[in-house]
Amino acid sequence: MASRDFDLNHEPPSWDSNTPIDWDAIGGCEGPAHDLDFHMLEKKRDSTPMEIMHLQRKDLVDNKVSSNVRKRKFYSDEFKIAIYLELLAKTDPPMLHRGVSKEVAQKFGVPLRVVQKIWRSGQDSGGIAGVRNKLVKNCGRKRIEIDIEAIKVVPSRERTTFQDLANALGVKKSTLHSRYKEGYFRRHINDLKFSRTYENKKARIQYCLSMLLNNIPNDPIFNQMYNIVYIDEKWFYRTRRNQKYYLANDEERPQREVKSKNFIEKVMVLSVVTRPRFDEHGTCIFDGKIGVFPFVYVEPTKRKSPNRPRGTLITKAMTSVTKAVSRDFLVNKVLPAIKEKWQPEERGMPIFIQQDNAKTHIDVNDPSFVEATQADGWDIQLVCQPPNSPDLSVLDLGFFAAIQALFHRGNPNNVEQIVERINKAFWEYPADRSNWIFLTQQSCMLEILKHNGGQHYNIPHIKKKHLEMQGNLPISLQCPMDLYVGIS
Secondary structure, eight states, rough: OOOOOOOSOOOOOOOOSOOOOOGGGSSSOOOOGGGGOOTTTHHHHSSSSHHHHHHHHHHHHHOOOOOOOOOOOOOOHHHHHHHHHHHHTBBBBBBBOHHHHHHHHHHHHHHHHHHHHHHHHHHTTHHHHHHSSSSSSSSHHHHHOOOHHHHHHOOOOGGGSSSHHHHHHHHHHHHHHHHHHHTSSSSOOOOOOOOOHHHHHHHHHHHHHEEOOOOOTTTTTEOTTTEEEEEEEEESSSSSSSSOOOOOOTOOOOOOOOTTSSSSOOEEEEHHHHEEETTTTTTTTEEEEEEEEEEEEEEEEESOOOOTTTTEEEEEEEOOOOOOOHHHIIIIIIIIHHHHSGGGGGGTSEEEEEOOOOSSSOOOTTTTHHEEEEGGGGEEEEEEOTTGGGSSSSSIIIIIIHHHHTTTTTTOOOOHHHHHHHHHHHSOOOHHHHHHHHHHHHHHHHHHHTTTTTOOOOOOOOOOOHHHHOOOOOOBBOOOHHHHHHHH
């Protein structure tokens, strides 16, 4: 540090606090207060001019925004050769005429220095060979390869996250993620399946075979399923515990509140659907929606509140559904709706109402139900699907998921609004997509036959939308003869 020319024995000069300060004589500091450098005077006093320039240059680099940092651009050999040939065409080597490099730089959209460097490289290194890039083979950081077979050796419990798999393979997580984006391996979300006994699998195979029509000598074909009515119950919650949104960067996140996350308002509904009908031109003549019936009741309020007086009728959800309630809904709501909406030309054929094996469902030979189905000359029968087989019902296979997605586009606040949103989602669902679910069920039945009644299969994609756009969407799928003979 440089020496100071003052003596501690001398008395410091007096200073009058009333003397005004000449602020113009004091050098200022540009920029925000948090960027002040309290060692600035020391640097200026003790540093050489070259060191000060270095500090200034370092400050400029440190203050650059990362998004504005310009990276060096790579130019291919063909592009650089084209620039060099353009320079040769406009000048007489070895002298480059004035203004030629600027003109070529504007033509090719590159900096002037790039054009000048290409010219010097070509002149100093013997023409076009000197213009080519030098690093053309194995240059840069070496690629880290991952043995795909080594992934199969790692136990599935030890590869549930990128970090776990990276530790098992002995590579970095960033390297593993790069190979994942390149398609070297895939992510799989494993869903839990019902365990099925031998009797369950046998019942599933028998059900699938009953849906096939023997079309000898051609391959067997599935029943068109126009006379099957599917019924099932479904809970609809007022809101999800976790909901995904897409927000702007400066937008506040939505505020959702409930009194208890474990007791969100919900309503159970009974959905009744069959396969839609279309004419020869593809126009829907019956959407296949019989109805949706909520398990709710209406009663007057027992107390007054700031929102309503005492005795106001309100809608409440049933907390439990018994066998008596199921019988009442089937006899007094489902059957009248079927008889009202069924096509007149199909009235003579037998109609099968398929339900699952829940304990609250009535027996297929329930006397009250049988008496109601045989009235007025109707032939309606109640059947049960195989146990533990939600993939054999169009409601569980895709209809409920689609309705629930439409339902959660709204924001209901009470039971009445929940029921209103359910009805709106049910009746707005397109009939052509509902028809696709019936074809998906037929493809699932083919997979069940291939897997001997098992459940560990992937739902096949048959490109239904593409086939429908081309006018080639089938009504029923065919079963290969060898598969039919082998299962039979």
